[in-house]
Amino acid sequence: MIICTIKSIIHKLTKYRKELIFGNMVAVVATLLVVIIPLFIPIIVDELLLGKDHHFIRWVSEHLWKSDTKGYVIGILVFILLLRLLSTLLSILQTKIFVSISKNITYQMRVSLLEHLKKVSLKEYETMRVGAVTSKLVTDVETIDGFVSTTISKLIVSTLILIFSSVVLLWIHWQLALFILLTNPIVVLFTVKLSRNIGKLKREENKAVELFQSSLSETLELFHQIKAANKETYFFKESEKKAKELKEHSVNYGYKSDAAMKLSYLIFLSGYEVFRAVSILAVAYSDLSVGLMLAIFSYLWVMVTPTQDVINFQYVLATAKAACKRINTIFEMEQEPLPPVQKDPFKGHSAVSIEVCHLCFRYAKGSNNEREKEDTREYILENINMHINAGSKVAIVGASGSGKTTLSNILVGFYPFEQGEIFYNGVSNKEVALSTIRENIYLILQHPKLFNDTMRFNLTLGNAYSDEAIENAIRIAQLGDVIGRLENGLDTLVGKDGIKLSGGQRQRVAIARMVLSNPKAVIFDESTSALDVHTEAKLFEALHDFLAKRTVITIAHRLSTIKSAEYIYVLEEGKVVDNGTPAQLLEKDESYFSAML
Ligand SMILES: Nc1ncnc2c1ncn2[C@@H]1O[C@H](COP(=O)(O)OP(=O)(O)OP(=O)(O)O)[C@@H](O)[C@H]1O
Numbered sequence: 205m206i207i208c209t210i211k212s213i214i215h216k217l218t219k220y221r222k223e224l225i226f227g228n229m230v231a232v233v234a235t236l237l238v239v240i241i242p243l244f245i246p247i248i249v250d251e252l253l254l255g256k257d258h259h260f261i262r263w264v265s266e267h268l269w270k271s272d273t274k275g276y277v278i279g280i281l282v283f284i285l286l287l288r289l290l291s292t293l294l295s296i297l298q299t300k301i302f303v304s305i306s307k308n309i310t311y312q313m314r315v316s317l318l319e320h321l322k323k324v325s326l327k328e329y330e331t332m333r334v335g336a337v338t339s340k341l342v343t344d345v346e347t348i349d350g351f352v353s354t355t356i357s358k359l360i361v362s363t364l365i366l367i368f369s370s371v372v373l374l375w376i377h378w379q380l381a382l383f384i385l386l387t388n389p390i391v392v393l394f395t396v397k398l399s400r401n402i403g404k405l406k407r408e409e410n411k412a413v414e415l416f417q418s419s420l421s422e423t424l425e426l427f428h429q430i431k432a433a434n435k436e437t438y439f440f441k442e443s444e445k446k447a448k449e450l451k452e453h454s455v456n457y458g459y460k461s462d463a464a465m466k467l468s469y470l471i472f473l474s475g476y477e478v479f480r481a482v483s484i485l486a487v488a489y490s491d492l493s494v495g496l497m498l499a500i501f502s503y504l505w506v507m508v509t510p511t512q513d514v515i516n517f518q519y520v521l522a523t524a525k526a527a528c529k530r531i532n533t534i535f536e537m538e539q540e541p542l543p544p545v546q547k548d549p550f551k552g553h554s555a556v557s558i559e560v561c562h563l564c565f566r567y568a569k570g571s572n573n574e575r576e577k578e579d580t581r582e583y584i585l586e587n588i589n590m591h592i593n594a595g596s597k598v599a600i601v602g603a604s605g606s607g608k609t610t611l612s613n614i615l616v617g618f619y620p621f622e623q624g625e626i627f628y629n630g631v632s633n634k635e636v637a638l639s640t641i642r643e644n645i646y647l648i649l650q651h652p653k654l655f656n657d658t659m660r661f662n663l664t665l666g667n668a669y670s671d672e673a674i675e676n677a678i679r680i681a682q683l684g685d686v687i688g689r690l691e692n693g694l695d696t697l698v699g700k701d702g703i704k705l706s707g708g709q710r711q712r713v714a715i716a717r718m719v720l721s722n723p724k725a726v727i728f729d730e731s732t733s734a735l736d737v738h739t740e741a742k743l744f745e746a747l748h749d750f751l752a753k754r755t756v757i758t759i760a761h762r763l764s765t766i767k768s769a770e771y772i773y774v775l776e777e778g779k780v781v782d783n784g785t786p787a788q789l790l791e792k793d794e795s796y797f798s799a800m801l
């Protein structure tokens with residue numbers, strides 16, 4: 205299983221070794237170009253202004269260029285400006301290299317999260333909060349991005365600047381340098397303590413973002429329902445409450461993390477003031493020249509940003525660890541199981557025979573904690589046995605809640621089950637991937653879902669079908685008139701969840717989808733319940749040829765639909781309580797179905 209850890213991120217970074225080395229080399233050159241600038245101060249101050257021994261100027265006038273003080277000052281100025289320009293250009297190049305690496309890493313992370321989500325089991329999906337998942341994919345991955353970009357672009361360069369500056373300081377005045385370098389870690393130690401709480405605060409802030417996002421997306425998702433129940437005030441108040449909590453956490457994180465950074469900066473500045481005072485004392489009581497003292501001041505400043513970067517790295521690391529923890533909750537979502545040996549029992553067959561043997565099923569538990577407790581889940585299906593021949597037409601009837609939809613979902617491979625076996629064309633379900641079953645057996649849902657897209661997309665779901673195939677599906681599904689009346693025909697947007705269509709029209713869209721996907725077996729789960737008897741009859745007449753050779757299972761509450769079946773199974777509280785041909789069942793009792801349907 206993929207897990208997001210700092211180690212795994214660094215491992216990903218190693219794949220960009222070449223770019224990283226090049227980027228860091230560019231960065232080092234860019235930094236060196238500016239870090240050497242303070243070394244010119246002693247030349248200008250000591251050699252040119254105070255007229256001390258002219259080591260450097262003498263060397264320049266002998267080997268390179270002879271000039272007066274004015275000429276040398278202007279010369280050094282131009283040289284320094286050129287160094288700064290070159291350094292800026294190189295640092296732009298460096299940013300470009302590092303940004304593309306960090307964005308690539310976060311892109312890959314999003315892709316692997318999406319790939320994992322794609323295979324998540326239906327059981328996980330049922331308890332998933334959409335807003336929470338999206339917030340992790342956006343906010344937390346963004347936090348990781350911040351970590352990656354600071355680590356790769358700043359950490360190495362900052363460390364190098366610190367090393368370079370330390371060496372120069374030691375060279376200028378080793379006693380003073382030692383004093384500075386030994387006191388610096390105290391500052392760092394102090395800030396480590398401060399950073400501990402920052403990760404926790406960031407986690408709380410991101411959690412608040414997640415809660416706000418889930419609440420808002422659920423409210424918007426069910427807006428229609430909410431309006432129908434006249435509960436806008438209640439639901440939006442809930443979202444506002446979450447917004448308020450988010451504000452409080454953000455304020456908490458915002459000012460406390462800033463305070464922590466400022467406090468460490470304050471300590472650093474205090475140290476700087478002490479170092480400055482000690483340097484002045486060194487000029488007064490030792491052989492340190494004024495120019496070298498000024499150079500030390502400059503190096504203290506040069507060290508400010510890298511020291512801060514190194515200090516901030518702890519905060520960034522703490523927040524990245526927090527983000528990883530949250531991202532991992534997505535990677536921990538259970539995926540659909542894959543059988544060790546995979547067979548395709550559907551290949552080469554035009555229909556499917558389904559044999560259900562001693563099937564027992566209960567739904568999974570909601571949360572992880574519950575798993576540890578005693579298993580008190582009720583069986584929704586108990587010892588189901590069914591024999592459905594290839595190409596036969598079977599009906600399943602039963603009262604509401606008797607387990608018909610659950611059984612259909614299992615037959616098409618939505619849920620794995622613990623006990624019993626189902627044989628598809630004689631092959632056990634233990635050897636068939638759930639996705640293979642779904643590809644061949646089509647379940648038309650009781651309440652089909654539509655995308656907020658065009659009618660065409662809702663029929664094809666993005667697959668490329670010929671116009672002829674689409675027209676055929678429309679004809680069979682009795683959608684011709686419906687589409688004819690839409691302002692842009694097939695290119696009309698159907699609105700959120702197909703709001704512009706009636707319930708019966710949505711059911712017909714689902715049937716057209718099924719026709720287009722050309723399955724080997726079809727399960728109608730009350731999928732024509734919203735149609736009037738007349739349209740339903742026309743629909744089944746049109747479907748007759750299409751379904752002729754396929755295996756068909758119909759779940760319906762209408763006697764007319766069931767009577768045309770070849771065989772009927774009667775479910776009651778998760779058990780098959782009766783089965784037989786319609787004639788056999790009717791023979792038993794004329795009013796057999798009327799009590800049930
Ligand atoms: N995802 C689920 N998680 C937990 N329990 C579920 C789930 N779906 C259904 N159930 C339970 O399983 C039982 C059977 O439900 P099912 O939807 O299969 O009945 P049904 O026969 O299709 O009913 P209806 O005729 O109303 O559609 C019900 O008691 C229901 O509460």
Ligand SMILES: [Mg+2]
Pocket residue numbers: 608609610650729
């Ligand atoms: Mg149902």
